[in-house]
Amino acid sequence: MPELPEVETFxxxxxSHALDQKIVRVDVRDERILGETRKDAFVRKLKGQSFTxxxxxxxxxxxxxxxNDTWLHLHFGMSGDLAYYRxxxxxxxxxxxxxxxxxxxxxxxxxxxxxxxAEIVSxxxxxxxxxxxxxxxxxxxxTLKRFTELLExxxxxxxxxxxxxxxxxxxxxxxxxxxxxxxxxxPRRPIDRLKKEEVRAIFTSMRKLLRxxxxxxxxxxxMPAKSLYEHREVDARCPRCGGSIxxxxxxxxxxxxxxxxxx
DNA sequence: TTCCATGTTCCGCA
DNA sequence: TTGCGGAACATGGA
Numbered sequence: 458m459p460e461l462p463e464v465e466t467f468x469x470x471x472x473s474h475a476l477d478q479k480i481v482r483v484d485v486r487d488e489r490i491l492g493e494t495r496k497d498a499f500v501r502k503l504k505g506q507s508f509t510x511x512x513x514x515x516x517x518x519x520x521x522x523x524x525n526d527t528w529l530h531l532h533f534g535m536s537g538d539l540a541y542y543r544x545x546x547x548x549x550x551x552x553x554x555x556x557x558x559x560x561x562x563x564x565x566x567x568x569x570x571x572x573x574x575a576e577i578v579s580x581x582x583x584x585x586x587x588x589x590x591x592x593x594x595x596x597x598x599x600t601l602k603r604f605t606e607l608l609e610x611x612x613x614x615x616x617x618x619x620x621x622x623x624x625x626x627x628x629x630x631x632x633x634x635x636x637x638x639x640x641x642x643x644p645r646r647p648i649d650r651l652k653k654e655e656v657r658a659i660f661t662s663m664r665k666l667l668r669x670x671x672x673x674x675x676x677x678x679x680m681p682a683k684s685l686y687e688h689r690e691v692d693a694r695c696p697r698c699g700g701s702i703x704x705x706x707x708x709x710x711x712x713x714x715x716x717x718x719x720x
Numbered sequence: 721t722t723c724c725a726t727g728t729t730c731c732g733c734a
Numbered sequence: 735t736t737g738c739g740g741a742a743c744a745t746g747g748a
Contacts, residue, residue, distance in 0.1 A: 460726055516727080535727050536745085570745050572727055613737055622728085631726050709739070711724080
């Protein structure tokens with residue numbers, strides 16, 4: 458379940474379970490999760506090291522190791538997850554990489570659909586630069602002014618822009634829909650026809666939503682009953698305006714919205 | 721059996 | 735140059 462709030466949750470999980478323990482074994486169960494990286498090189502870089510800290514940018518997680526200039530980069534694709542456990546019988550079914558630590562703990566990087574990626578990178582900054590990723594929307598330095606600048610001179614549907622990682626890094630299909638639902642903006646609204654106060658509404662709703670979802674994940678709390686998330690179904694009744702939830706395709710993705718209040 | 725899935729990339733077309 | 739539609743990737747789950 459990996460968009461920005463989920464990856465932030467993974468980052469915290471990683472930090473609270475898997476830091477400062479010597480990696481005694483690296484089991485790559487399916488090499489396809491390594492992308493272009495060769496398995497022996499991957500194992501050589503990590504075995505005998507410890508993880509010492511985590512960082513996140515958008516949907517990307519970076520873990521610093523005691524090796525010089527060695528960061529583990531994880532992307533969770535559509536179905537990636539982390540699981541820390543001591544007893545081997547608790548290993549997840551779709552574990553693709555298992556790190557075994559001195560002391561008996563294990564961290565599995567699981568990913569049923571294999572769209573995820575694990576690789577070694579020299580630094581998060583270099584990776585972000587190479588990939589051309591946009592700013593992270595909950596970074597303190599990301600302001601309404603910067604958001605407004607991102608929209609300048611652009612055309613097309615607002616949903617497409619919010620989904621584009623080179624513009625803004627971290628939102629995906631679910632939380633873009635939720636952001637626009639909260640902002641009362643139609644997913645296909647042309648960017649150049651957004652009023653100033655609508656841009657502000659999107660910015661505010663997006664940041665509040667992302668922080669709220671992270672907080673809910675940390676408590677294991679469900680989304681509010683009035684969220685679109687709980688009503689992603691054609692003809693469901695909109696809990697905000699009583700309208701009828703509809704579905705369409707935008708940016709190649711199934712999009713739920715309420716035509717009653719999203720204009 | 722068929723459709724759908726929280727992501728990304730590549731290609732062709734306008 | 736920008737934006738968009740479609741397909742591909744891999745593997746379930748309903």
